[in-house]
Amino acid sequence: MMDLYLQFGYHMKSLCIELIERWGGGTVILSPRDLNPDQLRRAAKEVVDAGGNTHVDPQLYDPRADHKTLQSHEYFPKAYSTDMVTDGASLRRWLQSLQRLNDSARTSSYILPGRYGSQITADWLAYHDRIVDEAAAILRDKPRLATICLSEETLRSEEQVEDILAAAEEWDVAGYYVVAEHPRGKYLVDHPAWLANLLFLCSGLKLHERQVVVGYCNHQMLCLAAAHVDAIASGSWINVRSFSTRRFNQPAVSDISQRAVWYYCPQALSEYKIAFLDFAAQRGILEYIMADPDLGSDYAGVLFAGALPSSTAYDEGLSFRHYLQCLRAQTCATVRSSFRETLDAQYRMLETAEQTLMFLREYGIRGQDRDFADVVDVNRAALNYLEESRGFQLSMQWEHL
Numbered sequence: 001m002m003d004l005y006l007q008f009g010y011h012m013k014s015l016c017i018e019l020i021e022r023w024g025g026g027t028v029i030l031s032p033r034d035l036n037p038d039q040l041r042r043a044a045k046e047v048v049d050a051g052g053n054t055h056v057d058p059q060l061y062d063p064r065a066d067h068k069t070l071q072s073h074e075y076f077p078k079a080y081s082t083d084m085v086t087d088g089a090s091l092r093r094w095l096q097s098l099q100r101l102n103d104s105a106r107t108s109s110y111i112l113p114g115r116y117g118s119q120i121t122a123d124w125l126a127y128h129d130r131i132v133d134e135a136a137a138i139l140r141d142k143p144r145l146a147t148i149c150l151s152e153e154t155l156r157s158e159e160q161v162e163d164i165l166a167a168a169e170e171w172d173v174a175g176y177y178v179v180a181e182h183p184r185g186k187y188l189v190d191h192p193a194w195l196a197n198l199l200f201l202c203s204g205l206k207l208h209e210r211q212v213v214v215g216y217c218n219h220q221m222l223c224l225a226a227a228h229v230d231a232i233a234s235g236s237w238i239n240v241r242s243f244s245t246r247r248f249n250q251p252a253v254s255d256i257s258q259r260a261v262w263y264y265c266p267q268a269l270s271e272y273k274i275a276f277l278d279f280a281a282q283r284g285i286l287e288y289i290m291a292d293p294d295l296g297s298d299y300a301g302v303l304f305a306g307a308l309p310s311s312t313a314y315d316e317g318l319s320f321r322h323y324l325q326c327l328r329a330q331t332c333a334t335v336r337s338s339f340r341e342t343l344d345a346q347y348r349m350l351e352t353a354e355q356t357l358m359f360l361r362e363y364g365i366r367g368q369d370r371d372f373a374d375v376v377d378v379n380r381a382a383l384n385y386l387e388e389s390r391g392f393q394l395s396m397q398w399e400h401l
Contacts, residue, residue: 002225002335003027004328005055005233007215009240010034013043015320020052023328027053029215029233030105031240033248036072037104044105053108056101057177057215060113061149065248075101085130095131095138102142110139111177114147116245120160125167136172143174145213148201149243152183155197165204175211175230178202182242188220188375195223195382203227203390206401216243219269219327220372223379225334226343226386228394228401234327236320261316262370263300263309264323265289266330268360269353271323271370277309283363288356297325339394346383350376 006016008031020026028047030040044054059070063080070076075097077084084090094113102110112135117124128146135144146168154160168176180198183191198214205212206228214224217232218241224232234240239247262271272280272289280286290304291297299322306312336342357373360366367373386394394401 002229002331003231004324004331005029005213005231006324007031007217007233007235007240008034008043009235009237012236012240013046015236015317015324016043016052017046017050019321019324019328020047020050022325025051025053027055027108027231029055029057029111031057031059032073032076032101033059033067033070036069037074037101040073040101041104044107048106054105055107055109055111055145056105057111058098058101058113058147059248060147061116061179061245062248063113063115065245067248070248073101085127088134091130091134092138095135099139102139107142109143109145109174110135111145112139112147112173114149114177114179116149116151116181117154117164118151120150120154120157120163125163128171129167132171132173143211144172145175145177145211146171146173147177147179148205149179150181152181152191152194155180155194155201156183156191158197158200161197161201161204164201168205169208173210175213176205178205178212178214179216179243180214181244185242185244187218187238187242187370188372190375190378192378192381192385195220195378196385199223199227199382199386200389202229203386203394206230207390207393207397209401216240218242219264219266219330220375220379222269222327222330222334222349223346223383225331226339226346226383226394227390228335228339228342228398232331234324236316236324259316261314261319262323263289263303263314263319264291264326265356265367266291266295266326267352268356268367269349269372269376270357270367272365272367274303274310274314276365276367277303280360280363280365281308283365285360285363285365288359289365291322291326295326295329297322297329299325337399339391339398343383343387343391347380350379
Protein backbone atom coordinates (compact mmCIF):
# COMPACT_ATOMS: atom_id res chain seq x y z
CA MET A 1 0.00 0.00 0.00
CA MET A 2 1.12 3.54 -0.69
CA ASP A 3 0.22 5.80 2.22
CA LEU A 4 -0.62 9.50 2.38
CA TYR A 5 1.32 11.55 4.92
CA LEU A 6 0.19 15.03 5.90
CA GLN A 7 2.70 17.72 4.89
CA PHE A 8 2.29 20.36 7.57
CA GLY A 9 1.70 23.90 6.37
CA TYR A 10 0.29 27.20 7.54
CA HIS A 11 -2.53 26.82 10.10
CA MET A 12 -2.85 23.05 9.55
CA LYS A 13 -2.80 21.77 13.13
CA SER A 14 -6.53 21.32 13.67
CA LEU A 15 -6.92 19.79 10.21
CA CYS A 16 -4.14 17.27 10.94
CA ILE A 17 -5.61 16.27 14.28
CA GLU A 18 -9.10 15.84 12.80
CA LEU A 19 -7.87 13.68 9.92
CA ILE A 20 -5.58 11.55 12.10
CA GLU A 21 -8.52 10.82 14.40
CA ARG A 22 -10.79 10.12 11.43
CA TRP A 23 -8.30 7.77 9.81
CA GLY A 24 -7.40 5.99 13.02
CA GLY A 25 -3.73 6.94 12.60
CA GLY A 26 -1.34 8.43 10.09
CA THR A 27 1.87 10.42 9.84
CA VAL A 28 2.38 14.19 9.92
CA ILE A 29 5.60 15.74 8.59
CA LEU A 30 5.98 18.77 10.85
CA SER A 31 7.34 22.05 9.50
CA PRO A 32 9.78 24.22 11.50
CA ARG A 33 9.04 26.95 8.97
CA ASP A 34 5.42 27.08 10.15
CA LEU A 35 5.86 26.26 13.85
CA ASN A 36 8.24 27.82 16.36
CA PRO A 37 9.84 25.42 18.89
CA ASP A 38 7.01 25.62 21.44
CA GLN A 39 4.30 25.32 18.78
CA LEU A 40 6.07 22.37 17.17
CA ARG A 41 6.36 20.53 20.48
CA ARG A 42 2.68 21.13 21.30
CA ALA A 43 1.52 20.15 17.81
CA ALA A 44 3.57 16.95 17.96
CA LYS A 45 2.06 16.00 21.31
CA GLU A 46 -1.46 16.51 19.95
CA VAL A 47 -0.72 14.40 16.87
CA VAL A 48 0.73 11.57 18.94
CA ASP A 49 -2.10 11.78 21.48
CA ALA A 50 -4.57 11.52 18.58
CA GLY A 51 -2.92 8.26 17.50
CA GLY A 52 -0.58 9.61 14.81
CA ASN A 53 3.14 9.51 14.09
CA THR A 54 5.41 12.48 13.52
CA HIS A 55 8.43 13.28 11.40
CA VAL A 56 10.20 16.65 11.28
CA ASP A 57 11.44 17.96 7.94
CA PRO A 58 14.51 20.06 8.94
CA GLN A 59 13.97 22.22 5.82
CA LEU A 60 17.70 22.84 5.45
CA TYR A 61 17.42 23.01 1.68
CA ASP A 62 19.10 26.40 1.90
CA PRO A 63 20.96 26.65 5.22
CA ARG A 64 21.32 30.40 4.62
CA ALA A 65 17.53 30.91 4.43
CA ASP A 66 16.32 33.87 6.47
CA HIS A 67 12.79 32.84 7.40
CA LYS A 68 12.29 34.08 10.97
CA THR A 69 10.40 31.01 12.23
CA LEU A 70 12.98 28.62 10.79
CA GLN A 71 15.70 30.67 12.46
CA SER A 72 13.91 30.45 15.81
CA HIS A 73 14.97 26.79 16.06
CA GLU A 74 18.24 25.91 17.78
CA TYR A 75 19.44 23.60 14.98
CA PHE A 76 18.94 26.09 12.14
CA PRO A 77 22.20 27.95 11.36
CA LYS A 78 22.25 31.62 12.27
CA ALA A 79 25.40 32.11 10.21
CA TYR A 80 26.02 29.07 8.02
CA SER A 81 29.47 28.12 6.83
CA THR A 82 30.70 24.96 5.13
CA ASP A 83 32.70 24.18 8.29
CA MET A 84 29.44 23.01 9.86
CA VAL A 85 29.64 19.94 7.64
CA THR A 86 33.35 19.58 6.88
CA ASP A 87 34.40 19.90 10.52
CA GLY A 88 33.50 16.73 12.40
CA ALA A 89 32.89 18.39 15.78
CA SER A 90 30.65 21.08 14.26
CA LEU A 91 28.65 18.49 12.34
CA ARG A 92 28.17 16.41 15.48
CA ARG A 93 26.88 19.42 17.42
CA TRP A 94 24.54 20.26 14.53
CA LEU A 95 23.11 16.75 14.41
CA GLN A 96 22.80 16.62 18.20
CA SER A 97 20.67 19.78 18.14
CA LEU A 98 18.53 18.15 15.46
CA GLN A 99 18.23 15.09 17.69
CA ARG A 100 16.90 17.28 20.51
CA LEU A 101 14.28 18.69 18.15
CA ASN A 102 13.20 15.19 17.13
CA ASP A 103 13.04 14.11 20.76
CA SER A 104 10.78 17.04 21.63
CA ALA A 105 8.60 16.24 18.58
CA ARG A 106 8.40 12.53 19.51
CA THR A 107 9.26 11.52 15.96
CA SER A 108 9.23 7.92 14.77
CA SER A 109 12.03 8.49 12.21
CA TYR A 110 14.69 11.09 11.51
CA ILE A 111 14.63 13.07 8.30
CA LEU A 112 18.27 14.03 7.77
CA PRO A 113 19.27 17.46 6.46
CA GLY A 114 19.62 17.69 2.71
CA ARG A 115 20.61 20.60 0.48
CA TYR A 116 18.76 21.70 -2.63
CA GLY A 117 20.57 20.15 -5.58
CA SER A 118 20.68 22.70 -8.37
CA GLN A 119 23.23 20.33 -9.91
CA ILE A 120 24.54 16.98 -8.70
CA THR A 121 28.22 17.72 -8.28
CA ALA A 122 30.99 15.97 -6.38
CA ASP A 123 30.63 18.61 -3.64
CA TRP A 124 26.87 18.01 -3.35
CA LEU A 125 27.39 14.27 -3.03
CA ALA A 126 30.22 14.70 -0.51
CA TYR A 127 28.00 16.98 1.61
CA HIS A 128 25.35 14.28 1.88
CA ASP A 129 27.89 11.50 2.37
CA ARG A 130 29.28 13.31 5.43
CA ILE A 131 25.84 13.94 6.94
CA VAL A 132 24.74 10.33 6.40
CA ASP A 133 27.97 8.92 7.85
CA GLU A 134 27.93 11.11 10.95
CA ALA A 135 24.20 10.55 11.50
CA ALA A 136 24.80 6.80 11.49
CA ALA A 137 27.08 7.28 14.50
CA ILE A 138 24.90 9.76 16.43
CA LEU A 139 21.24 9.27 15.47
CA ARG A 140 21.00 5.56 16.21
CA ASP A 141 17.78 5.39 18.22
CA LYS A 142 15.33 5.42 15.29
CA PRO A 143 15.32 4.94 11.49
CA ARG A 144 16.96 7.62 9.35
CA LEU A 145 15.68 8.95 6.02
CA ALA A 146 18.17 10.75 3.77
CA THR A 147 16.80 13.88 2.10
CA ILE A 148 17.19 14.13 -1.68
CA CYS A 149 16.06 17.60 -2.79
CA LEU A 150 16.35 18.26 -6.51
CA SER A 151 15.93 21.24 -8.79
CA GLU A 152 13.79 20.99 -11.89
CA GLU A 153 16.93 21.09 -14.05
CA THR A 154 18.54 18.21 -12.15
CA LEU A 155 15.47 16.06 -12.52
CA ARG A 156 15.48 16.53 -16.28
CA SER A 157 18.95 14.95 -16.48
CA GLU A 158 19.11 11.15 -16.69
CA GLU A 159 22.85 11.26 -16.00
CA GLN A 160 22.44 13.21 -12.75
CA VAL A 161 19.63 10.91 -11.62
CA GLU A 162 21.94 7.94 -12.18
CA ASP A 163 24.66 9.67 -10.12
CA ILE A 164 22.22 10.07 -7.22
CA LEU A 165 21.14 6.44 -7.40
CA ALA A 166 24.72 5.22 -7.37
CA ALA A 167 25.61 7.35 -4.32
CA ALA A 168 22.40 6.70 -2.39
CA GLU A 169 22.81 2.94 -2.58
CA GLU A 170 25.89 3.28 -0.35
CA TRP A 171 24.22 5.42 2.30
CA ASP A 172 23.58 3.83 5.69
CA VAL A 173 19.92 4.81 5.97
CA ALA A 174 16.53 3.13 6.26
CA GLY A 175 15.12 5.13 3.40
CA TYR A 176 14.85 8.37 1.47
CA TYR A 177 12.79 11.54 1.63
CA VAL A 178 12.55 12.87 -1.93
CA VAL A 179 11.61 16.48 -2.62
CA ALA A 180 11.38 17.63 -6.25
CA GLU A 181 11.01 21.19 -7.51
CA HIS A 182 8.21 21.53 -10.07
CA PRO A 183 9.21 22.95 -13.48
CA ARG A 184 8.49 26.67 -13.73
CA GLY A 185 6.63 26.50 -10.43
CA LYS A 186 3.63 24.82 -12.03
CA TYR A 187 1.15 23.01 -9.80
CA LEU A 188 0.54 20.27 -12.39
CA VAL A 189 3.73 19.29 -14.20
CA ASP A 190 3.53 19.39 -18.00
CA HIS A 191 7.09 18.18 -18.66
CA PRO A 192 7.13 14.41 -19.38
CA ALA A 193 10.91 13.98 -18.92
CA TRP A 194 10.72 15.50 -15.41
CA LEU A 195 7.97 13.12 -14.32
CA ALA A 196 9.57 10.14 -16.07
CA ASN A 197 12.87 10.79 -14.29
CA LEU A 198 11.10 11.18 -10.93
CA LEU A 199 9.52 7.75 -11.45
CA PHE A 200 12.88 6.33 -12.54
CA LEU A 201 14.62 7.83 -9.48
CA CYS A 202 12.01 6.64 -6.98
CA SER A 203 11.81 3.16 -8.44
CA GLY A 204 15.60 2.91 -8.37
CA LEU A 205 15.67 3.98 -4.73
CA LYS A 206 12.92 1.49 -3.94
CA LEU A 207 14.90 -1.28 -5.64
CA HIS A 208 17.54 -0.63 -2.95
CA GLU A 209 14.85 -2.26 -0.75
CA ARG A 210 14.45 0.80 1.45
CA GLN A 211 11.60 3.12 2.31
CA VAL A 212 10.80 5.95 -0.11
CA VAL A 213 8.69 8.95 0.90
CA VAL A 214 8.04 11.76 -1.58
CA GLY A 215 7.17 15.14 -0.09
CA TYR A 216 5.18 18.13 -1.33
CA CYS A 217 2.84 16.16 -3.60
CA ASN A 218 -0.54 16.64 -5.22
CA HIS A 219 -2.78 14.09 -6.93
CA GLN A 220 -0.63 14.01 -10.07
CA MET A 221 1.85 12.00 -7.98
CA LEU A 222 -0.55 9.10 -7.55
CA CYS A 223 1.48 7.65 -10.42
CA LEU A 224 4.34 7.06 -7.94
CA ALA A 225 2.49 3.91 -6.90
CA ALA A 226 3.95 2.33 -10.04
CA ALA A 227 7.41 2.93 -8.53
CA HIS A 228 6.19 1.19 -5.33
CA VAL A 229 6.76 4.36 -3.30
CA ASP A 230 5.81 3.89 0.37
CA ALA A 231 4.17 7.27 0.90
CA ILE A 232 3.48 10.62 -0.68
CA ALA A 233 2.90 13.71 1.46
CA SER A 234 0.42 16.48 0.79
CA GLY A 235 -1.33 19.27 2.63
CA SER A 236 -3.76 22.13 2.42
CA TRP A 237 -2.25 25.10 0.61
CA ILE A 238 -0.64 24.85 -2.81
CA ASN A 239 2.84 25.48 -1.33
CA VAL A 240 2.75 22.12 0.47
CA ARG A 241 1.56 20.32 -2.66
CA SER A 242 4.26 21.72 -4.96
CA PHE A 243 7.83 22.35 -3.75
CA SER A 244 9.70 25.63 -4.08
CA THR A 245 12.61 26.96 -2.03
CA ARG A 246 11.06 30.44 -2.15
CA ARG A 247 8.74 29.73 0.76
CA PHE A 248 11.68 29.39 3.14
CA ASN A 249 12.62 33.05 2.66
CA GLN A 250 9.18 34.61 3.03
CA PRO A 251 6.84 35.24 5.95
CA ALA A 252 4.16 32.58 6.29
CA VAL A 253 1.14 34.76 5.54
CA SER A 254 2.59 36.28 2.38
CA ASP A 255 2.78 32.85 0.76
CA ILE A 256 -0.98 32.48 0.84
CA SER A 257 -1.79 34.54 -2.21
CA GLN A 258 -4.47 32.44 -3.85
CA ARG A 259 -7.63 32.47 -1.76
CA ALA A 260 -10.13 30.97 -4.18
CA VAL A 261 -12.08 27.97 -2.86
CA TRP A 262 -11.58 24.83 -4.94
CA TYR A 263 -13.43 21.54 -5.19
CA TYR A 264 -11.50 18.36 -6.05
CA CYS A 265 -13.25 16.06 -8.53
CA PRO A 266 -11.36 12.76 -8.06
CA GLN A 267 -12.67 11.03 -11.19
CA ALA A 268 -11.42 13.96 -13.31
CA LEU A 269 -8.19 14.37 -11.30
CA SER A 270 -9.03 18.07 -11.46
CA GLU A 271 -10.06 20.90 -9.19
CA TYR A 272 -12.76 23.44 -9.95
CA LYS A 273 -13.66 26.85 -8.61
CA ILE A 274 -17.14 27.18 -7.18
CA ALA A 275 -18.23 29.42 -10.05
CA PHE A 276 -17.75 26.50 -12.44
CA LEU A 277 -19.82 24.27 -10.15
CA ASP A 278 -22.59 26.87 -10.34
CA PHE A 279 -22.30 26.71 -14.11
CA ALA A 280 -22.46 22.89 -13.99
CA ALA A 281 -25.63 23.17 -11.90
CA GLN A 282 -27.08 25.57 -14.46
CA ARG A 283 -26.25 23.09 -17.25
CA GLY A 284 -27.79 20.21 -15.28
CA ILE A 285 -24.60 18.14 -14.91
CA LEU A 286 -23.49 18.92 -11.35
CA GLU A 287 -24.02 15.30 -10.26
CA TYR A 288 -21.26 14.15 -12.64
CA ILE A 289 -18.70 16.16 -10.64
CA MET A 290 -19.67 14.61 -7.30
CA ALA A 291 -16.99 12.40 -5.71
CA ASP A 292 -17.68 8.70 -5.34
CA PRO A 293 -19.05 8.11 -1.80
CA ASP A 294 -16.65 5.17 -1.49
CA LEU A 295 -13.81 7.69 -1.13
CA GLY A 296 -15.24 8.54 2.26
CA SER A 297 -15.52 12.31 1.97
CA ASP A 298 -18.65 13.88 3.40
CA TYR A 299 -17.00 17.30 3.57
CA ALA A 300 -18.31 18.48 0.19
CA GLY A 301 -21.85 17.14 0.45
CA VAL A 302 -23.17 20.63 1.17
CA LEU A 303 -22.16 21.73 -2.34
CA PHE A 304 -24.65 19.37 -3.91
CA ALA A 305 -27.51 19.99 -1.50
CA GLY A 306 -28.14 23.72 -2.01
CA ALA A 307 -29.85 25.67 -4.77
CA LEU A 308 -26.42 26.67 -6.07
CA PRO A 309 -22.97 25.58 -4.82
CA SER A 310 -22.01 29.22 -4.22
CA SER A 311 -24.97 29.64 -1.86
CA THR A 312 -23.69 26.97 0.54
CA ALA A 313 -21.32 27.08 3.51
CA TYR A 314 -18.52 25.29 1.64
CA ASP A 315 -15.27 27.07 2.53
CA GLU A 316 -11.47 26.68 2.50
CA GLY A 317 -11.48 24.36 5.48
CA LEU A 318 -13.99 21.98 3.93
CA SER A 319 -12.13 22.19 0.62
CA PHE A 320 -8.84 21.12 2.22
CA ARG A 321 -10.48 18.30 4.18
CA HIS A 322 -12.33 17.02 1.13
CA TYR A 323 -9.16 17.07 -0.96
CA LEU A 324 -7.04 15.21 1.57
CA GLN A 325 -9.74 12.65 2.40
CA CYS A 326 -10.24 11.81 -1.28
CA LEU A 327 -6.52 11.80 -1.99
CA ARG A 328 -5.84 9.44 0.90
CA ALA A 329 -8.50 7.01 -0.30
CA GLN A 330 -7.06 7.15 -3.83
CA THR A 331 -3.50 6.78 -2.56
CA CYS A 332 -4.24 3.74 -0.41
CA ALA A 333 -5.88 1.97 -3.36
CA THR A 334 -3.10 2.50 -5.89
CA VAL A 335 -0.55 -0.24 -5.17
CA ARG A 336 -1.76 -3.67 -6.31
CA SER A 337 -0.33 -7.15 -5.90
CA SER A 338 1.92 -6.87 -8.97
CA PHE A 339 3.64 -4.22 -11.04
CA ARG A 340 1.45 -5.05 -14.05
CA GLU A 341 -1.78 -4.69 -12.08
CA THR A 342 -0.60 -1.42 -10.53
CA LEU A 343 0.41 -0.01 -13.90
CA ASP A 344 -2.85 -1.05 -15.54
CA ALA A 345 -4.80 0.60 -12.71
CA GLN A 346 -2.89 3.82 -13.37
CA TYR A 347 -3.74 3.71 -17.07
CA ARG A 348 -7.42 3.09 -16.24
CA MET A 349 -7.46 6.03 -13.85
CA LEU A 350 -6.05 8.28 -16.58
CA GLU A 351 -8.55 6.99 -19.11
CA THR A 352 -11.44 7.66 -16.70
CA ALA A 353 -10.12 11.17 -16.04
CA GLU A 354 -9.75 11.85 -19.76
CA GLN A 355 -13.29 10.72 -20.53
CA THR A 356 -14.72 12.72 -17.64
CA LEU A 357 -12.79 15.82 -18.67
CA MET A 358 -13.97 15.54 -22.27
CA PHE A 359 -17.57 15.29 -21.09
CA LEU A 360 -17.25 18.27 -18.74
CA ARG A 361 -15.51 20.39 -21.36
CA GLU A 362 -18.40 19.84 -23.77
CA TYR A 363 -20.46 21.79 -21.24
CA GLY A 364 -17.79 24.44 -20.67
CA ILE A 365 -16.64 23.15 -17.27
CA ARG A 366 -12.89 23.71 -16.86
CA GLY A 367 -10.42 23.62 -14.01
CA GLN A 368 -8.21 26.39 -15.39
CA ASP A 369 -4.65 25.89 -14.04
CA ARG A 370 -5.80 22.86 -12.01
CA ASP A 371 -7.38 21.07 -14.97
CA PHE A 372 -5.75 17.69 -15.60
CA ALA A 373 -6.57 17.60 -19.32
CA ASP A 374 -3.21 19.04 -20.33
CA VAL A 375 -1.18 16.55 -18.28
CA VAL A 376 -3.00 13.25 -18.85
CA ASP A 377 -0.54 12.40 -21.62
CA VAL A 378 2.38 13.56 -19.47
CA ASN A 379 1.51 10.90 -16.90
CA ARG A 380 0.94 8.31 -19.63
CA ALA A 381 4.34 9.02 -21.15
CA ALA A 382 6.09 8.84 -17.78
CA LEU A 383 4.43 5.54 -16.92
CA ASN A 384 5.35 4.15 -20.31
CA TYR A 385 8.98 5.15 -19.72
CA LEU A 386 8.94 3.44 -16.32
CA GLU A 387 7.54 0.28 -17.88
CA GLU A 388 10.25 0.21 -20.53
CA SER A 389 13.15 1.11 -18.23
CA ARG A 390 12.27 -0.65 -14.99
CA GLY A 391 9.32 -2.91 -15.77
CA PHE A 392 11.22 -6.19 -15.70
CA GLN A 393 13.05 -5.43 -12.42
CA LEU A 394 9.91 -4.17 -10.72
CA SER A 395 7.88 -7.14 -11.90
CA MET A 396 10.44 -9.60 -10.56
CA GLN A 397 10.93 -7.90 -7.17
CA TRP A 398 7.52 -6.33 -6.56
CA GLU A 399 6.42 -8.56 -3.70
CA HIS A 400 9.72 -7.98 -1.86
CA LEU A 401 9.66 -4.18 -2.09
